[in-house]
Amino acid sequence: MDFHEYVASRRQPLLRLAYLLTGDTHLAEDVVQTALLQAFRQWRRVSRADQPDAYVRRMVVNAFIDRKRRHSSSEAPTAPADLPATPQRDHTDDHAERSVMWRSLAGLPRVQRAVLVLRFYEDLDDARIAELLGTSPSTVRSNASRALATLRKEWTRV
Known part of the structure; x- marks a missing residue:
């Protein structure tokens, strides 16, 4: 090809x-x-x-x-332009949850976000993610754990 x-x-x-x-x-x-x-x-x-x-x-x-x-390093992540800055209750709950999730995901460090996307969207295992990122599987698990803990904190505040 x-x-x-x-x-x-x-x-x-x-x-x-x-x-x-x-x-x-x-x-x-x-x-x-x-x-x-x-x-x-x-x-x-x-x-x-x-x-x-x-x-x-x-x-x-x-x-x-x-x-x-x-x-x-002074740049701050923002929500995608097509999503409202804050969840609006007059829309469906799914839309509001998606908005919160995008903001939370955008706030993660890039490597942590990459690990979550590769794990949950690409459905790759830790060894494959480690290979893609040039790191060890334990570092992948550590990044995933930290990222998920951060997202859980965000969801409990909502």
């Missing part, structure tokens, strides 16, 4: 993954574009990998994590 065929068939799943990581459509597009540019530059190596899709997904996750390192 050449690079253009790969992008045509896998762009949407990569965008969904990036959106879950970033919580923002435009930022997700930037992250995927960065990862695909890197993949294009290394396409011979990527296409020869046992699992090229896993290789590119790792590039997306790394682009998401590295993006924070390049920005000022």
Whole structure:
């Protein structure tokens, strides 16, 4: 499969993954574009990998994590533009819960958010997540535990 065929068939799943990581459509597009540019530059190596899709997904996750390192630490995460800043009771409970969850997820450190997205959206086990993030399974479990504890605190305040 050449690079253009790969992008045509896998762009949407990569965008969904990036959106879950970033919580923002435009930022997700930037992250995927960065990862695909890197993949294009290394396409011979990527296409020869046992699992090229896993290789590119790792590039997306790394682009998401590295993006924070390049920005000022004074930036604060916000809710996605298409969701209200505060849950509104005149909408359904599902919408309000989703809004709170997005804000809570956006407030997590990037690696913790990546671990939760890879575990619960991509349905990967700790060993696979560790491989994607270049860390150990115990670090993945630790990040997941901390992230879930933070989310539980947020939910008990609501």
